[in-house]
Amino acid sequence: MKGPFKVQCWLKKLYRHGPRFQRHFNTLKHTQSYKPEQLLAYQSKMIQKIVLHCYQHVPYYQDLFRSLKLDPHTIQGPKDLEKLPLLDKRTVQENYDRLISKKHYNFLCNMGTTSGSTGMPGKFVRDFDAINFEHAVVWRHWRNAGDMGKRRVSLRGEIIVPASQNYPPFWRYNPANRELQMSSYHLSRDNCADYIEKILDFKPQVLYCGPSMGHVLAKFFRLNQVDYQFDAIFTSSESLDPEVRAYIEDVFQCQIYDWYGQAERVAAIGQCAHGQYHIQEDYSVVELLPAPESGLYELVGTQLYNYVMPLLRYRTQDFVEMRESVYPQMACACGNYFRKVERILGRSYGYLLTPEGYHIAITAHIPVGVDNVIETQFYQEKKGEVTLKVLTNGNFTESDRERLVFNTLKHTSPHMKVHVMEVDDIPRGPNGKFINIINKMESLN
Incomplete structure (x- = not known):
């Protein structure tokens, strides 16, 4: 391949x-x-x-x-x-x-x-x-921040290897962009040593990531007492909280350039x-x-x-x-x-925690192609178990339910316990914003 x-x-x-x-x-x-x-x-x-x-x-x-x-x-x-x-x-x-x-x-x-x-x-x-x-x-945004085609590592939610894979490599190299694409799905406490070792070996100058995944990666570097400095970090796809920004910048000793x-x-x-x-x-x-x-x-x-x-x-x-x-x-x-x-x-994403300990921050793939669904919210209280709250158009079928479960298992873990709950309304968060993932667990369980 x-x-x-x-x-x-x-x-x-x-x-x-x-x-x-x-x-x-x-x-x-x-x-x-x-x-x-x-x-x-x-x-x-x-x-x-x-x-x-x-x-x-x-x-x-x-x-x-x-x-x-x-x-x-x-x-x-x-x-x-x-x-x-x-x-x-x-x-x-x-x-x-x-x-x-x-x-x-x-x-x-x-x-x-x-x-x-x-x-x-x-x-x-x-x-x-x-x-x-x-x-x-x-x-232009990247070039203005000094990235003229530097070696990069990315954690951006792409499906790099199958979610069911439980052994490295959890990455692949894109020679056209000098980019090491790493799987966000498999970044966990059990696998973090493999990620850190590969990054140290690859020696990237730039990190591209969503804030949630950059935050998790920074925590694992600090947890393992490993120092590494990037020239720049580029975040996108999620809202970047000031506390998260400060933590990532402190761990990786460089400035974040955010994009919406x-x-x-x-x-x-x-x-x-x-x-x-x-x-x-x-x-x-x-x-x-x-x-x-x-x-x-x-x-x-x-x-x-x-x-x-x-x-x-x-x-x-x-x-x-x-x-x-x-x-x-x-x-x-x-x-x-x-x-x-x-x-x-703009966007406030959390993450889902799989039975294997993987952090799933991107769930946009899951409801796509499922008929009769208007909105979907992912709610988690226990590791390896998630409830999908779905607002439907009134024509939601058992086939739609099965497709949602199938997509969730495909994009999270085949061992995930999935519940689908039809609801009449999905309450908004602060300022009327929709919250895609609600996770009631600690960040590095």
């Missing part, structure tokens, strides 16, 4: 980092230092193009513009987007086929799926150009070298929808590059506390004029 995997790595890199990637990357090196008036002009130009495309080629928007009696040419810039209604995940689900462009759908497109922080499974299509643009934006995004690709926030979180204003148009009485804002994003399934004014259901809600008049020390974010309350 090593040969086919290596070929797959190089083909994926070619697909994501070809001439289009380089063209976008070169443009983004300039737009990151645009002044507010330049950013507005840039966004306005891109909005006009994608709105006209929606009107001409996307059935959902064609009907929407007709029903509103709205001329697409009247939408000239970010403020004019308010003429359109907000779009949410349920509307996307119900109108999936009608949101696909009749002009741009082709075999180079990529399907993204998510259960996300809302617990509601969703699927989204991106075209070839949008995929290359996405990677150019992310690579979502499968829908409608908004991105990156942390610069000076510690400031910035909305990536050249990535999309981000509106800030005030949350009543909380002082927070919901992120509402409009895509600028995805022409196969464009999302206009999409509600992320992720919230932020802003440092400044309008473009600043003075550039950040990093050189950009992007709005600053004080705190992201």
